[in-house]
Amino acid sequence: MDRFSVLGGRPLQGQVTVSGSKNAALPLLAASLLCEGTVEYQGMPELRDVATLRELLQGLGAVVEGAGSAARVSAPAEGPTEAPYEMVRRMRASVCVLGPLLARRGRARVSLPGGCVIGERPIDLHLKGLAALGARIEIEHGTVVAEAPPGGLRGTRVYLASRNGSTVLGTANVMMAAVLARGVTVIDAAAEEPEVVGLAEFLNSCGACVSGAGGNRLVIEGVPRLRGGMCTIPPDRVEAGTLILAAAITCGDVRVLGCRPGELAALLDLLQRAGVPCNWGEDPEGGGGRSERPGWVHVSPWQRRPQVLDVVARPYPGFPTDLQAQWLAFCTVGEGLGLVTDAVYPDRFMHVAELNRLGAGIRREGSTAMVFGPARLSGAPVTASDLRASASLILAGLVARGQTIVRRVYHLDRGYERLEEKLRSLGAAVERETDPEPP
Numbered sequence: 161m162d163r164f165s166v167l168g169g170r171p172l173q174g175q176v177t178v179s180g181s182k183n184a185a186l187p188l189l190a191a192s193l194l195c196e197g198t199v200e201y202q203g204m205p206e207l208r209d210v211a212t213l214r215e216l217l218q219g220l221g222a223v224v225e226g227a228g229s230a231a232r233v234s235a236p237a238e239g240p241t242e243a244p245y246e247m248v249r250r251m252r253a254s255v256c257v258l259g260p261l262l263a264r265r266g267r268a269r270v271s272l273p274g275g276c277v278i279g280e281r282p283i284d285l286h287l288k289g290l291a292a293l294g295a296r297i298e299i300e301h302g303t304v305v306a307e308a309p310p311g312g313l314r315g316t317r318v319y320l321a322s323r324n325g326s327t328v329l330g331t332a333n334v335m336m337a338a339v340l341a342r343g344v345t346v347i348d349a350a351a352e353e354p355e356v357v358g359l360a361e362f363l364n365s366c367g368a369c370v371s372g373a374g375g376n377r378l379v380i381e382g383v384p385r386l387r388g389g390m391c392t393i394p395p396d397r398v399e400a401g402t403l404i405l406a407a408a409i410t411c412g413d414v415r416v417l418g419c420r421p422g423e424l425a426a427l428l429d430l431l432q433r434a435g436v437p438c439n440w441g442e443d444p445e446g447g448g449g450r451s452e453r454p455g456w457v458h459v460s461p462w463q464r465r466p467q468v469l470d471v472v473a474r475p476y477p478g479f480p481t482d483l484q485a486q487w488l489a490f491c492t493v494g495e496g497l498g499l500v501t502d503a504v505y506p507d508r509f510m511h512v513a514e515l516n517r518l519g520a521g522i523r524r525e526g527s528t529a530m531v532f533g534p535a536r537l538s539g540a541p542v543t544a545s546d547l548r549a550s551a552s553l554i555l556a557g558l559v560a561r562g563q564t565i566v567r568r569v570y571h572l573d574r575g576y577e578r579l580e581e582k583l584r585s586l587g588a589a590v591e592r593e594t595d596p597e598p599p
């Protein structure tokens with residue numbers, strides 16, 4: 161098991177390029193199950209979760225080739241239709257094979273994902289959408305058993321939102337099932353996240369007919385089949401936001417390249433209002449379709465301590481819940497009192513206790529954490545509980561006096577590609593070590 165050793169006190173300097181997006185790559189990989197031809201992927205991030213999904217696709221009879229940032233996937237029309245508990249337990253996002261399997265092979269058995277430390281994570285909306293398309297859905301021994309009707313799925317209209325807002329992977333699952341259904345499907349209260357836009361654009365490039373992506377109403381006209389195609393994984397907006405906050409928390413001077421500033425508007429607006437000098441631009445060419453244009457973000461050293469500001473994490477285009485923990489860490493170097501609320505995952509605060517071990521002095525009340533800055537952070541051993549909490553603890557370690565040891569960084573490796581190398585290239589004193597302590 162690995163851990164990170166971080167020595168605080170170094171403002172980050174230089175430039176860094178963002179990797180491909182984990183949360184875009186997973187549904188895009190699952191979509192290969194829908195295609196009659198081969199899908200060639202580029203810009204694939206080298207992450208544990210991507211490796212897990214490649215393994216799952218192989219278990220479903222797909223031929224998965226390529227290494228590093230390239231992958232080629234060919235999925236036959238017939239083959240196994242089960243995603244086992246062991247796989248889904250390891251990675252909840254495995255549920256996004258449900259829709260494609262049902263659409264292409266007429267059946268699917270996918271283990272119900274358990275909860276996770278950030279919240280309950282149900283998939284009731286996924287199942288609601290698939291049932292609306294005519295699938296018979298049973299839950300047997302913790303497994304979703306889904307069967308398409310004779311003649312296949314048929315178009316429908318379905319409202320996909322919970323009390324916490326829309327569902328990203330639920331929208332992806334139902335959209336992927338609907339692209340091969342007979343007739344037209346309308347998804348109301350669809351997720352507007354860029355990952356949904358990217359998936360719709362890829363499906364359309366393979367012959368699907370999806371419109372409205374990026375808005376809250378998707379219209380999918382079913383087609384008989386999808387051909388293979390090319391797919392370039394878009395940049396990871398959460399990694400970009402994490403690197404931007406790493407620059408801001410250290411009062412650094414960093415240019416983040418290969419990101420899409422338009423997807424980071426909520427964070428960039430917040431940083432500017434807090435008093436962190438940042439600007440951004442888009443590459444003159446590039447982009448196209450409904451996706452935001454590629455570009456860069458430049459964070460400059462602040463002359464006056466930034467203001468701590470209130471934020472509520474909401475579905476896109478709101479402030480992303482996946483940056484909530486990192487924002488909370490950043491608030492510890494700001495001035496004043498701030499309330500950080502997570503309206504998507506009200507329990508996503510496992511990082512608070514660990515940040516407090518570093519001296520953050522954060523108080524949690526329900527779905528809100530109260531932070532009063534500036535806090536004099538001092539290094540200590542801390543333990544990561546989940547992917548974004550890991551990043552939050554590393555950011556705090558970058559400014560804490562002395563050494564911070566962040567344990568269980570296997571959580572980090574699920575969603576950040578060689579983060580320690582990226583931070584070191586910006587001057588951070590971060591080392592990956594084997595953890596001698598028992599887990």
Ligand code: EPZ
Pocket residue numbers: 182183184186253279280281282283284285286287322323324325326327328329330355481482504505547548575
């Ligand atoms: C995606 O998860 C992301 N994961 C998450 O990123 C992200 O935090 C989340 O969207 C919200 O933006 C991937 O894309 C792989 P949801 P997803 O369904 O789709 C409730 C990270 O750190 N809900 O949008 O699983 C749910 O409880 C990860 O990279 C239902 O009630 O999330 C939550 O409160 C963490 N019923 C809200 O909706 C359902 O059927 C949003 O969940 C589905 C969801």
